[in-house]
């Protein structure tokens with residue numbers, strides 16, 4: 001079959017693009033290397049803008065029905081004890097990627113997207129003029145257009161020869177689910193030397209713990225009783241949390257070489273969405289909203305191109321301009337805050353400053369995310 005569009009990667013951006021294109025009547029193929037459902041490394045904190053995206057994609061009711069944790073407050077600490085508490089501008093959500101990605105994948109299936117998981121893309125050839133061939137572990141597929149939605153870093157980046165992949169990045173991250181403390185409707189972010197750790201509650205009542213740090217943290221000894229790098233225990237609040245929590249997931253999930261570089265919206269005519277185009281620093285808690293939003297930005301241009309209303313150059317130019325307008329400043333600001341928060345002195349000064357001038361803290365929280373769109377109120381039965 002010759003597809004109108006092939007989306008590579010069934011994370012948030014790939015599923016969102018596939019669902020939107022299927023709703024517009026296009027023949028869409030969605031390819032995912034993992035076997036769903038699967039746990040993914042992520043802070044699992046969904047900032048408020050996602051709710052408008054979920055509504056458009058038709059999964060908002062399901063997200064509430066499954067019991068996504070409502071999050072109203074933020075709690076930031078630095079290693080020397082400075083702390084800042086704030087109300088979030090609107091309700092955010094805690095939901096596991098295990099549930100969320102499955103929900104989106106199944107939604108795509110229900111709209112007649114051809115969805116193949118356990119199917120790894122090995123290479124892509126072709127262009128927007130002649131069409132593409134996508135070579136996978138399950139055979140070859142043809143499409144008029146390919147959407148690259150394969151996340152932060154994939155072997156596919158190397159096969160395609162993308163520039164950023166040859167540059168080393170020192171950032172590593174780990175995630176696990178825990179029980180033993182109840183943080184309720186608070187998103188916690190604790191800075192420690194060379195990194196920070198986020199805690200947020202998900203639909204099961206468990207706490208998702210996710211930390212990102214410079215790789216040098218992993219060269220330190222593990223704390224003898226807590227079993228985590230000693231750097232994390234330098235923040236007393238974080239040390240106390242770990243002392244009270246027990247890990248539920250069998251093992252920590254880990255990732256290395258995390259990069260915040262802008263990677264480009266096109267490569268060999270493949271249209272990149274989500275982290276494949278660029279990822280915001282995790283402490284902003286906005287990567288998932290941005291992944292969903294980038295697919296919303298791309299789809300109208302994709303559709304105009306498929307309908308031959310715009311030529312290849314116009315398609316590319318318009319998407320790049322729209323993407324940069326929405327994300328470039330946020331990505332740069334996110335990286336700046338990340339760089340401050342991993343340095344104990346700056347993290348301490350920053351948290352203290354936010355405490356002294358709460359409006360500054362609230363401004364930073366607002367400036368790293370998009371503007372929430374109004375969402376229709378849920379029936380009362382769904383809110384309970």
Ligand SMILES: Cc1cc2nc3c(=O)[nH]c(=O)nc-3n(C[C@H](O)[C@H](O)[C@H](O)COP(=O)(O)OP(=O)(O)OC[C@H]3O[C@@H](n4cnc5c(N)ncnc54)[C@H](O)[C@@H]3O)c2cc1C
Nearest residue numbers: 009011012013033043044045121150151154274275287288
């Ligand atoms: C430590 C850390 C914490 C974070 N915490 C948060 C948070 O709390 N809140 C938030 O909003 N964001 C957070 N983020 C960011 C968020 O996880 C990402 O921005 C978001 O998942 C991007 O979605 P995506 O669709 O672009 O990519 P992904 O969700 O990563 O999906 C990409 C998919 O492509 C698949 N794939 C890769 N290669 C291939 C291939 N060759 N063939 C087929 N399939 C392939 C992968 O298996 C994956 O399923 C965090 C990121 C990090 C690193």
